[in-house]
Amino acid sequence: MAAIYSLYIINKSGGLIFYKDYGSAGRMDTNDSLRVASLWHSMHAISQQLSPIAGCSGVELLEADTFDLHCFQSLTGTKFFVVCEPGTQHMESLLKYIYELYTDFVLKNPFYEMEMPIRCELFDINLAQAVQKDRVALLGR
Amino acid sequence: MPTAGPRSGDAIFASVERVNAELFTLTYGATVRQLLTDLEEVEEVNKQLDQMGYNIGIRLIDEFLAKSNISRCVDFKETADVIAKVGLKMFLGVNATVTNWDAEGTCCSIVLEDNPLVDFVELPDTCQGLHYCNILSGVIRGALEMVSMKTEVTWLRDMLRGDDSFELQVKLLKQVPEEYPYKDDE
Numbered sequence: 001m002a003a004i005y006s007l008y009i010i011n012k013s014g015g016l017i018f019y020k021d022y023g024s025a026g027r028m029d030t031n032d033s034l035r036v037a038s039l040w041h042s043m044h045a046i047s048q049q050l051s052p053i054a055g056c057s058g059v060e061l062l063e064a065d066t067f068d069l070h071c072f073q074s075l076t077g078t079k080f081f082v083v084c085e086p087g088t089q090h091m092e093s094l095l096k097y098i099y100e101l102y103t104d105f106v107l108k109n110p111f112y113e114m115e116m117p118i119r120c121e122l123f124d125i126n127l128a129q130a131v132q133k134d135r136v137a138l139l140g141r
Numbered sequence: 142m143p144t145a146g147p148r149s150g151d152a153i154f155a156s157v158e159r160v161n162a163e164l165f166t167l168t169y170g171a172t173v174r175q176l177l178t179d180l181e182e183v184e185e186v187n188k189q190l191d192q193m194g195y196n197i198g199i200r201l202i203d204e205f206l207a208k209s210n211i212s213r214c215v216d217f218k219e220t221a222d223v224i225a226k227v228g229l230k231m232f233l234g235v236n237a238t239v240t241n242w243d244a245e246g247t248c249c250s251i252v253l254e255d256n257p258l259v260d261f262v263e264l265p266d267t268c269q270g271l272h273y274c275n276i277l278s279g280v281i282r283g284a285l286e287m288v289s290m291k292t293e294v295t296w297l298r299d300m301l302r303g304d305d306s307f308e309l310q311v312k313l314l315k316q317v318p319e320e321y322p323y324k325d326d327e
Contacts, residue, residue: 022229024315074203074206074207075206075213075288076202076206076287076288077210078203096207099203099207100204100207100208102203102207103203103204103207103208104204105202107201107203107204108200108204114199138177
């Protein structure tokens with residue numbers, strides 16, 4: 001079973017622009033994935049407001065009994081998050097790496113419109129390579 | 142593999158894939174030339190270059206943030222330094238310095254000693270009003286807008302017009318807060 005269940009990318013206004021699931025566990029239909037994305041966007045915003053620390057950048061890790069959710073938000077407001085097996089390591093560096101792939105293969109694609117759903121084959125290919133389990137282990141070294 | 146701390150402009154410049162500088166310079170030259178033919182008015186070309194730069198900037202900022210590992214800047218002074226020392230080095234391979242700060246710390250000049258865009262360029266008399274490098278000011282404006290800073294970027298000195306260096310004035314107009322408007326319904 002894959003350690004990573006799914007990957008989401010949300011634009012700065014909270015719209016889901018990319019969703020992909022890996023393996024059989026936690027598979028969701030389109031409506032559910034949209035719901036998770038907008039829920040997470042709002043929860044993230046609320047956590048920033050509720051935080052006792054000034055300048056808090058929001059939830060980075062949510063641990064549940066059956067999954068972990070790691071979130072990375074870029075300074076431009078785009079959020080990347082993965083849902084994975086509890087205790088999976090090196091997710092922060094994977095998310096940063098996915099951010100780099102996004103800048104290289106999505107933003108540099110002249111036919112990609114900003115803030116719109118991502119349909120870029122090159123991004124998919126490179127992402128698939130990055131997510132492979134051994135690759136994840138390699139990133140942590 | 143991303144490293145922990147911020148990376149220097151030199152390190153990133155060395156690690157990313159690059160194109161031949163001459164190809165880059167000539168491509169940009171051809172673009173400007175075509176705009177002059179299409180739009181006829183020099184002022185319109187300035188505007189168009191700025192707009193093209195803006196469109197590049199709003200995408201480029203993410204690559205910059207992803208590859209440089211820079212965290213949030215505390216003030217506009219740090220922002221200007223990061224643009225000059227890391228940003229311009231990383232994408233253009235040039236060194237720049239920040240000078241001429243005003244008293245409030247909202248307006249400064251970025252001086253470029255070298256500029257690969259103009260390597261083969263001589264401005265003819267008919268194009269004296271042309272800001273040949275206006276794409277760069279657009280890029281900076283677009284990039285800063287994506288990190289919630291509204292700026293105005295203008296050329297003060299231009300070697301193509303006989304000055305001794307390139308000087309860009311960056312003026313912070315306003316900083317848009319990132320907070321959510323949570324009291325909208327009151």
